[in-house]
Amino acid sequence: MGLEIRVGRLDHKVAEVFATEEPRGLDALVFEASNVRFQTVCMEAAAAHGVARLVEPLTERLVEPGYKVDALDYWDTYPVSPSEFRKASRQAEFVERVVGTQPDLVSELVAPHFFADGPETLELNQALAGMTVQAFRSSGKPVRAILSLPRAMFADIDFVRNVAGAYRAIGIHSIDLRLSPLGGEDDGPQKIESALQILEMFRTEGPPTILGYQGEIGHTALALGLVRGYSTGIGFREGFNHSLAMNRQRRSQSQTGFRGVTPGVHLPVADVTVQRALANALYNDPSIQTRLACSLGACARDLHAPTKHPRPHFLHSRTARVGDLLQYPEPWRATAERNRLLGATEFRQKLNEHHIPTYGDSVKTRRIPTRTIASLIAAIDRRSNDAKTA
Ligand SMILES: [Zn+2]
Numbered sequence: 001m002g003l004e005i006r007v008g009r010l011d012h013k014v015a016e017v018f019a020t021e022e023p024r025g026l027d028a029l030v031f032e033a034s035n036v037r038f039q040t041v042c043m044e045a046a047a048a049h050g051v052a053r054l055v056e057p058l059t060e061r062l063v064e065p066g067y068k069v070d071a072l073d074y075w076d077t078y079p080v081s082p083s084e085f086r087k088a089s090r091q092a093e094f095v096e097r098v099v100g101t102q103p104d105l106v107s108e109l110v111a112p113h114f115f116a117d118g119p120e121t122l123e124l125n126q127a128l129a130g131m132t133v134q135a136f137r138s139s140g141k142p143v144r145a146i147l148s149l150p151r152a153m154f155a156d157i158d159f160v161r162n163v164a165g166a167y168r169a170i171g172i173h174s175i176d177l178r179l180s181p182l183g184g185e186d187d188g189p190q191k192i193e194s195a196l197q198i199l200e201m202f203r204t205e206g207p208p209t210i211l212g213y214q215g216e217i218g219h220t221a222l223a224l225g226l227v228r229g230y231s232t233g234i235g236f237r238e239g240f241n242h243s244l245a246m247n248r249q250r251r252s253q254s255q256t257g258f259r260g261v262t263p264g265v266h267l268p269v270a271d272v273t274v275q276r277a278l279a280n281a282l283y284n285d286p287s288i289q290t291r292l293a294c295s296l297g298a299c300a301r302d303l304h305a306p307t308k309h310p311r312p313h314f315l316h317s318r319t320a321r322v323g324d325l326l327q328y329p330e331p332w333r334a335t336a337e338r339n340r341l342l343g344a345t346e347f348r349q350k351l352n353e354h355h356i357p358t359y360g361d362s363v364k365t366r367r368i369p370t371r372t373i374a375s376l377i378a379a380i381d382r383r384s385n386d387a388k389t390a
Contacts, residue, residue: 017312020048025321059112157201174207181243225330233263270344
């Protein structure tokens with residue numbers, strides 16, 4: 001139970017050191033299939049320190065051009081089309097090639113999947129997941145399925161019940177549920193409530209659920225006991241938007257060379273990840289910098305460590321938040337989460353009113369949103385009122 005961290009292409013050294021510290025709140029490291037070959041030492045460190053290991057197969061990205069596939073031998077021609085997998089024999093071959101390459105060091109196997117934009121792809125995903133359970137039973141390892149789909153497809157809650165039940169019936173050990181578009185700091189009450197209701201249905205009818213790429217909503221869902229955990233990248237991937245990711249992938253096709261992702265900087269108390277330029281300005285503002293100090297790890301000795309080394313800072317901040325929550329007995333977690341969200345709201349408002357720098361781009365676009373956390377507070381209140389009147 002806890003946080004799953006997706007290890008990006010440049011993250012393995014930082015993640016390796018972090019795993020050896022056996023941080024509270026860290027549940028799993030998720031490696032990208034295309035990077036596994038040079039990240040095995042990090043995977044070993046996780047194994048030695050009791051952190052679960054999984055491989056993100058990246059299959060949902062192969063249906064669009066622009067993905068560098070030279071490290072993956074999943075299929076003979078790219079982009080692949082889900083319609084190529086109508087026959088069970090083709091499905092079996094795909095399962096073998098995707099799952100068979102996941103190294104022995106993984107603690108859980110991950111079935112191939114495609115973005116489920118309709119009933120056919122949804123059924124194909126279930127077939128691939130079921131086949132993975134069957135084909136790899138002798139490995140003795142549990143199987144995870146990834147269900148990545150438009151949130152709007154789950155508008156009908158009876159449909160959610162059927163899908164969740166189908167995954168449980170297949171014998172899936174855990175499901176990584178990615179709802180698109182969702183997450184970030186600017187979601188309103190309708191979206192938040194719909195996401196939480198979907199998770200409630202998965203809790204009763206489906207396998208244990210990980211809410212994929214939801215740094216903010218995932219934490220509240222964990223506090224409400226709706227999920228086994230949630231995932232983020234290191235300083236990014238705190239929300240999920242499939243069509244945006246695909247647009248970016250198509251655009252990157254025309255560019256050459258790898259461009260690394262600049263991780264955002266996590267601000268303590270405000271509990272939000274912001275762009276580095278804004279973080280630099282705030283950490284250089286004498287009237288607020290001590291409030292932004294981080295007391296964890298190497299940050300305790302250097303006020304500016306969060307902006308200098310955003311990755312280790314992100315890792316200890318985000319996992320400590322989970323560790324702190326899980327220390328509470330279950331019935332107290334929602335209240336603890338409400339208090340954290342309130343504190344974050346107040347501090348963000350203070351930053352917005354007095355400390356957001358006015359130079360450069362407009363102040364308005366740099367203000368730290370509070371819409372998602374306000375919606376989460378309302379959702380917690382609604383549930384505690386329901387519990388009182390029940
Ligand atoms: Zn720190």
